[in-house]
Amino acid sequence: MLISGSGTNLQAILDELHAPADSGVECVLVVSSSADAPGLERARAAGVSTQVVAMADHPDRESRDDALADAVAAAKPDLVVLAGFMSILTANFLGRFPDRVINLHPSLLPAFPGVDAIGQALTWGVRVTGVTVHFAEVEVDAGPPVLQEAVPVRYGDDEVSLTARIREVEHRLLPAAIRLFADGAVRRDPGDRRQVGIGSEGGLR
Numbered sequence: 001m002l003i004s005g006s007g008t009n010l011q012a013i014l015d016e017l018h019a020p021a022d023s024g025v026e027c028v029l030v031v032s033s034s035a036d037a038p039g040l041e042r043a044r045a046a047g048v049s050t051q052v053v054a055m056a057d058h059p060d061r062e063s064r065d066d067a068l069a070d071a072v073a074a075a076k077p078d079l080v081v082l083a084g085f086m087s088i089l090t091a092n093f094l095g096r097f098p099d100r101v102i103n104l105h106p107s108l109l110p111a112f113p114g115v116d117a118i119g120q121a122l123t124w125g126v127r128v129t130g131v132t133v134h135f136a137e138v139e140v141d142a143g144p145p146v147l148q149e150a151v152p153v154r155y156g157d158d159e160v161s162l163t164a165r166i167r168e169v170e171h172r173l174l175p176a177a178i179r180l181f182a183d184g185a186v187r188r189d190p191g192d193r194r195q196v197g198i199g200s201e202g203g204l205r
């Protein structure tokens with residue numbers, strides 16, 4: 001898992017998927033883009049290996065991504081999960097894990113990509129926003145969705161109240177998406193790579 005900040009989504013995954021012995025899902029490594037991300041402590045408390053790969057320690061994004069990819073590849077993950085990883089990844093990284101990197105974003109993409117998605121939704125005045133788990137691609141927040149869920153925006157909502165409602169959904173949706181991958185229940189259509197089927201062959205939805 002790649003993180004940058006508080007790591008509440010990492011915590012949801014640790015609690016729901018990593019901790020239960022019979023879940024069949026193990027979080028093998030947490031890499032943070034920042035040495036003081038509180039999420040690192042959550043990983044350590046759960047006995048998960050951690051590493052820091054910071055932009056400041058590299059001359060450019062390409063070399064940072066080479067180092068990041070080396071660290072991730074050494075842990076041999078089946079799936080790479082960006083859970084609040086707030087740094088753009090280049091093809092150097094993504095090309096090393098084709099169709100195996102997913103990202104969590106706090107809006108119903110393609111609405112409100114990039115930074116401050118929740119603030120963007122409030123500024124726009126939308127009545128519905130949401131959460132997207134999608135395949136990561138070089139273009140930011142642009143890969144095809146695996147799971148999406150709507151979250152209502154209520155009159156009088158502010159950043160704090162809407163963030164709380166969105167986080168609740170994130171903490172369910174991201175573990176659910178990882179579970180689908182673990183069960184082999186996510187299929188990216190080879191003929192049209194924007195189409196993602198969920199379920200088993202013959203019963204894809």
Ligand code: GAR
Pocket residue numbers: 003004005006007008009010039083084085086104105106114115116117141170
């Ligand atoms: C989450 O809301 C996630 O959707 C968002 O960062 C937060 C991380 O929270 N990611 C993005 O905005 C990516 N564009 P957490 O550190 O408590 O899991």
